[in-house]
Amino acid sequence: GDSVTQMEGPVTLSEEAFLTINCTYTATGYPSLFWYVQYPGEGLQLLLKATKADDKGSNKGFEATYRKETTSFHLEKGSVQVSDSAVYFCALGKGTYKYIFGTGTRLKVLA
Amino acid sequence: ETGVTQTPRHLVMGMTNKKSLKCEQHLGHNAMYWYKQSAKKPLELMFVYNFKEQTENNSVPSRFSPECPNSSHLFLHLHTLQPEDSALYLCASSQGLLPGGGEQETQYFGPGTRLLVL
Numbered sequence: 001g002d003s004v005t006q007m008e009g010p011v012t013l014s015e016e017a018f019l020t021i022n023c024t025y026t027a028t029g030y031p032s033l034f035w036y037v038q039y040p041g042e043g044l045q046l047l048l049k050a051t052k053a054d055d056k057g058s059n060k061g062f063e064a065t066y067r068k069e070t071t072s073f074h075l076e077k078g079s080v081q082v083s084d085s086a087v088y089f090c091a092l093g094k095g096t097y098k099y100i101f102g103t104g105t106r107l108k109v110l111a
Numbered sequence: 112e113t114g115v116t117q118t119p120r121h122l123v124m125g126m127t128n129k130k131s132l133k134c135e136q137h138l139g140h141n142a143m144y145w146y147k148q149s150a151k152k153p154l155e156l157m158f159v160y161n162f163k164e165q166t167e168n169n170s171v172p173s174r175f176s177p178e179c180p181n182s183s184h185l186f187l188h189l190h191t192l193q194p195e196d197s198a199l200y201l202c203a204s205s206q207g208l209l210p211g212g213g214e215q216e217t218q219y220f221g222p223g224t225r226l227l228v229l
Binding site: 032042043046093 | 113115117151152153154156159167201203216217218219220221222223
């Protein structure tokens with residue numbers, strides 16, 4: 001069946017470090033791919049998305065490229081800030097109102 | 112602010128209580144969802160409504176009873192819960208209606224209700 005695999009956390013970085021959070025997926029058809037972020041005590045917020053192969057989603061300095069050949073959608077940011085500390089979820093969506101979420105990766109950025 | 116609100120934000124209840132969670136979306140969407148988020152587990156989709164009709168029920172125990180009176184409101188009625196039901200309950204909405212990519216699928220989440228069952 002369809003699935004999403006994220007790297008285990010937590011990920012701890014110093015401020016201004018480069019961030020990569022790996023996400024790979026298994027799916028039939030052509031899903032859309034999403035990154036959501038969850039700050040402490042809050043719900044999930046859409047961070048970025050890509051709807052077809054080779055699309056790049058970007059927002060707030062974060063980027064991810066939909067790679068069909070490697071079935072990946074890795075999240076990157078060139079210079080993280082303390083305010084980026086949160087849990088990041090990779091998800092795939094198909095046209096049946098179903099999302100499949102990864103287990104989440106906690107990011108902690110130290111000043 | 113995502114346009115999806117949930118009340119209450121926190122709830123403590125005993126196993127014999129009856130309570131309800133409320134979700135409201137101000138986005139003009141047609142599909143609404145309930146998820147359960149427990150520690151160290153992936154988000155679990157519980158129920159999906161599209162145009163007020165329930166389209167998914169992922170083997171959720173009957174002590175959870177959803178209600179969708181219109182496309183803007185979604186309730187989750189709780190009755191005789193167990194301590195293992197303690198979790199963050201998240202509501203989401205999307206445009207729905209058509210299968211396909213992009214905006215129709217993007218889900219927007221509320222802040223959640225943190226539930227503790229004693």
